[in-house]
Amino acid sequence: MTGRRGRPPKSADSGLSRERILKEALALVDEEGLAAVSMRKLARRLGVDPMSLYNHVDGKDALLDGIAEVLLAAIPAPAPGTGLRETMSALARGFRAAMLGHPRAAPLVLTRQLASMTALAPVEAVLGPLLAAGYPPDRAVHGLRAVLAFLIGTLMREVDAAPTFSSTGDLGRLADLSASGLPAVAEAAPHLAVCDHEAEFEFGLGILLDALAP
Amino acid sequence: MTGRRGRPPKSADSGLSRERILKEALALVDEEGLAAVSMRKLARRLGVDPMSLYNHVDGKDALLDGIAEVLLAAIPAPAPGTGLRETMSALARGFRAAMLGHPRAAPLVLTRQLASMTALAPVEAVLGPLLAAGYPPDRAVHGLRAVLAFLIGTLMREVDAAPTFSSTGDLGRLADLSASGLPAVAEAAPHLAVCDHEAEFEFGLGILLDALAP
DNA sequence: ACCTGAACACCGTTCAAGT
C-alpha cells in the first residue's frame, strides 16, 4: 500500500485540471469580459505555461464550449410531477437565472453550437409533460423550440448582446426618438427608451405558455 | 470650370471608400466566415495598406457594426395601410430573408448592440399599426420586443449560431437520443434529430401573432 | 485629406525537449 496510486509527485505537478481551468476561465470572463479571454492570459492567472492548458483542454474554442457547459449545468432540474405550465415556467426561469448570474459569459451559451448532452435533462423535463398532456411528438418539439427561441432572444437583450432596435436607456436617446419624425416611434418613445426586463420576460413567456399550456 | 472639384488625382488615389470597404468585408464574411475577418486580410483583398482602412472606418469593431447595418438596411419596408397582422408578418419575413441571405454575417446583426437609427423604420412600421389598433404604447412596445426576441432566437438557430439542445440533423445523433435513457427524449428523438426551420418559424410566429393581432 | 510602412504589444498553436 504505497498510497498515491502510482502517481509520484515527481516534478512540476502544477495541480492543473480541466475543472480548475474552466473555473478560472469563467472568473476571467466575469471580471474582464469575453474579449479579454486568451490562452496566455488564462495561463498567467493560473501560474502556468500557456501550453500546459492544452493538456486538459482541446484549444481555445473547446475552452469556450467548456465554460458554456459549466453555465448550462447550473440550470436546476424542475421538481417532477408538477403540471405542464409550472414545469415549463420553472425551467425558463432557471435558465434565465443561470444566464443572469454570469451575464458576460451568457453569450457563450446563447450563441454557440453546443454538441453536448448536458442540456438533455431540461429537454426531458419539458418534453415529458408536453407528451403526457397529449401533444404529438412533433408539436411538442415545436413548442419546446419556440420557447427556447424566445428565451435566447430575450436573454441576449438582457445581457446586452442583442440589438434593441431603439435604445438602452440613456437619456439622449429619448430626445432622438421623439425627434425622429416617425409618429409611432415618437408616441412610444418613453417606453422605447427604457426596458423593464422582468416585465418583458413575463409578457412574452405568458403569451407562449398561454398557447402551449393553457 | 476645372471639373474635378478641387480634388487633384495627385498620387495614391486608391479609390477606397467606406462603401467599398463594407461591401468587400461582407463578401469576405460570406466566403470565409466571421472568424476569418481581419483588417489585414481585408486590406489585402482591396489591394491596400492595412492602415488605409482606418481613414474610412473607425477600427475593427466599427467595421463589424458597419456590416450589420448593411444587412439591416436590406429589410424591405412593408406596404403601408395593410392590416396589423399582415404588416407584422411581412416584417418578420423580411427580417428573416435578409438574415438568411447572408447566414454567416447574420450573427453580427443578431448579437451586437447596435446604436444605429437604421432600424427605426421597421420599428415604426410595427408600432404604427399596433397603436392604431388601440394598444397602449407600453403594451405595443412589449409586443414588438416579444416578436423581436423570438425572431432573434429562431434566426440564431437557423444560422447555426445557437444551441439546439439536441441536434443538428446528423445520423449518429438520432441513435444517441434514442439511447439517452430519457423516455420523452427517446420518444421524440426522430423530431429532435431534424429541424424544419420553415415550419418552426411559422409555428412560433403564429402563436405570437395570434396573441397580438388576432 | 488620404495613403504608407515600420514598430509595438499582443494572439493561438506546433514541435522538440524535458521530467
Next chain:
DNA sequence: ACCTGAACACCGTTCAAGT
C-alpha cells in the same frame, strides 16, 4: 502523463512620414 519554452505565422492599432 504532464509540463515547458522557443518558434511560427498571425493579429489590431499608434505613430511619424510621405503626397
